[in-house]
Amino acid sequence: MIKKISVILLILTSIIFSQPHYWRLNYSETVFFPDGNLFPSNFSDPLEAKIGTQFFLDDKSLELNIGASKDVFQHIYNYRNSIATGLEFFSWTLLNRESNFRFPVIAVDYLFGGYFVFYHRGRNLDWVNRLRISHISAHLVDGSFDKNENKWNQDRLPFTYSREFIQWTSTFIHNNLKFYFNATYLFHSIPEWRNNTSTGVGAEVIAISFPELHTKIFSGFDLKFQKILSNKFETNSNFSAGFILGNEYLNHLRIAYQYYNGYHFHGEFFDKKIKQSFINLSLVI
Numbered sequence: 267m268i269k270k271i272s273v274i275l276l277i278l279t280s281i282i283f284s285q286p287h288y289w290r291l292n293y294s295e296t297v298f299f300p301d302g303n304l305f306p307s308n309f310s311d312p313l314e315a316k317i318g319t320q321f322f323l324d325d326k327s328l329e330l331n332i333g334a335s336k337d338v339f340q341h342i343y344n345y346r347n348s349i350a351t352g353l354e355f356f357s358w359t360l361l362n363r364e365s366n367f368r369f370p371v372i373a374v375d376y377l378f379g380g381y382f383v384f385y386h387r388g389r390n391l392d393w394v395n396r397l398r399i400s401h402i403s404a405h406l407v408d409g410s411f412d413k414n415e416n417k418w419n420q421d422r423l424p425f426t427y428s429r430e431f432i433q434w435t436s437t438f439i440h441n442n443l444k445f446y447f448n449a450t451y452l453f454h455s456i457p458e459w460r461n462n463t464s465t466g467v468g469a470e471v472i473a474i475s476f477p478e479l480h481t482k483i484f485s486g487f488d489l490k491f492q493k494i495l496s497n498k499f500e501t502n503s504n505f506s507a508g509f510i511l512g513n514e515y516l517n518h519l520r521i522a523y524q525y526y527n528g529y530h531f532h533g534e535f536f537d538k539k540i541k542q543s544f545i546n547l548s549l550v551i
Contacts, residue, residue, distance in 0.1 A: 295342045302516045303337045304350040304383045305396045306437065308446050308468045309520060309550070310488040310506040312531055313377065315356035318548030320524070326363040329531070329544075333357060333377070334551045350383040354400070360532055362409055370409030373532040377402045392439040402429040404533025427533035430454040442472035446488075457536075464492035472510070482510040484522075494529060495537055502528025506546070517551045 307314040315333035322328060333356030340350040356377040361369040379400030386393045404427035410419050418424070435448040446468040452459060470486035490502040508522025524546050530538045 293342065293344060297340045297342075298338065300337055300340045300350075302513075303335060303352065304340055304348060304385050305335075305381070305394055305435075306439065306444055306515065307335065307550070308444070308470055308486060308488055309484075309522070309548075310468055310470065310486040310504045310524070311446075311466075312358075312488070312504060312526070313356075315354050315377070316520075316548040316550050318520075318546065320544045320546045323543040323545065324541075327372075328361050328363060328369075330359040330361060331356070331548065332359075335381075336551070337383070346387045348385045350385075351380065352383070353380050354378065354398070358531060371407040372409040373404065373406050373534045375402060375404045375532050390440065394437040394439065396433075396435045396437075398433050398435075400431060400433070402431075402533065403427060404536075406534050410534075422534070424534065426456050427536065428454070428456045429533070442475075444470045446470075459492070459494050460497060461493035464490060466490040470506075472514070480512055482514065484508065484510050484514075484520075490528070500529070502526075504528075508546070514550075517549070520546065520548050520550060522546045522548075 309316070315335045316331050317333065318331050320329035320331070333354070335352060335354040335356075337350045337352040339352075340348060342348045354377070357374060359374040360372040362372060363369060377400055379398055381396055381398035383397075384395045406418070406422070406424040410422070410424075411417075412419055429452060431450050431452045433448055433450040435446060437447075438445045446466070448466045448468075450464045450466070452462040452464075455462070466489055468486065468488040470484060472482045472484050474483040476482070485505075485507040487506070488504045491499045492502070493499055504524060504526045506522045506524045508520060510518055510520055512518030522545070523543070525541075525543050527541045528539065529536060530540050
């Protein structure tokens with residue numbers, strides 16, 4: 267009798283452990299410097315690292331972006347749950363387009379920091395959380411100085427601009443739709459803002475895919491709600507629509523039209539509101 271029971275248990279155990287779903291639920295792996303990032307960044311968010319340029323359609327300015335966000339470590343606990351830690355470095359530079367291929371630099375901002383990501387794969391909905399801690403500094407450059415008049419343009423003098431913040435972003439993914447919510451806390455800021463906390467929402471959808479061309483058409487937006495100079499919340503909004511060339515979860519190229527309405531991208535002009543339309547050509551790695 268005991269022998270028969272042992273044989274039955276052995277057969278059942280072999281069947282269970284041979285099933286694909288068992289290995290999917292219990293598979294575990296640690297990877298250093300993986301090919302892709304665990305967190306799917308929102309391209310419409312101006313503070314997400316990218317490499318490329320933005321050609322403004324309303325004036326002769328352009329932005330030069332140089333940066334990347336890269337997972338250093340990923341651990342897959344099982345099919346459903348994964349974590350990652352990584353580093354990010356990003357600079358965005360405002361230039362003027364002048365004759366003879368001259369591009370004097372007006373201002374430049376730098377961001378660097380690190381982050382932690384938790385990814386949960388559900389049956390119909392994936393849930394991703396990122397906690398990042400970063401530093402931003404801003405600087406006026408020689409393109410903001412009038413050598414003939416020997417003064418800074420518009421009498422705007424350079425000043426110390428520094429921001430250190432913690433940001434939590436929660437993302438929900440269903441098929442080709444991503445929805446974002448984030449909250450940011452400034453634990454140090456020069457100059458000081460009216461309120462040290464801000465919130466934001468965003469979304470991105472892939473509307474049409476052309477698999478044979480490795481191309482997708484996407485649209486997205488990013489909204490930030492913050493108190494900078496007044497006691498009421500004001501909105502920075504950025505809308506995007508364009509093409510993805512390659513795999514959006516790995517290295518890829520984006521060509522997009524964007525419209526921005528809100529406070530200036532650059533810290534040295536943090537109190538200035540702008541409305542800009544531009545063409546964005548970016549490599550996301």
